[in-house]
Amino acid sequence: MLENRQIKTIEGLGVPGNPGPVQRAFIEEQAAQCGYCTAGIMMVGAQALLDRNSSPSDAEIRRHMTPSLCRGERYVGILRAVRRAAQTMQAAAPANAGETAR
Numbered sequence: 001m002l003e004n005r006q007i008k009t010i011e012g013l014g015v016p017g018n019p020g021p022v023q024r025a026f027i028e029e030q031a032a033q034c035g036y037c038t039a040g041i042m043m044v045g046a047q048a049l050l051d052r053n054s055s056p057s058d059a060e061i062r063r064h065m066t067p068s069l070c071r072g073e074r075y076v077g078i079l080r081a082v083r084r085a086a087q088t089m090q091a092a093a094p095a096n097a098g099e100t101a102r
């Protein structure tokens, strides 16, 4: 059923010595919640949003993240982390833009 399909997991975003922008932002903003929801928040929430919209507004972040959020205390930290990851990815975009043109 998943033949010829690409599956991306949280491990695919980066490695411990070189975390990806979303992982790094969650670390720097201390936005991780529990072990049950953090991977989903990062993958289905932050990364999926930023893959589609590299410069989301706060309202767009809140709307996109709402299904992923529990009532944990780090809600504001998650919003800061998504904003930070978006800024990091935007700053890196010009360097990556030439790679897709090859």
Ligand code: FES
Pocket (backbone or CB within 6 Å): 033, 034, 035, 036, 037, 038, 070, 071, 072
């Ligand atoms: S489900 Fe992870 S902190 Fe609530």
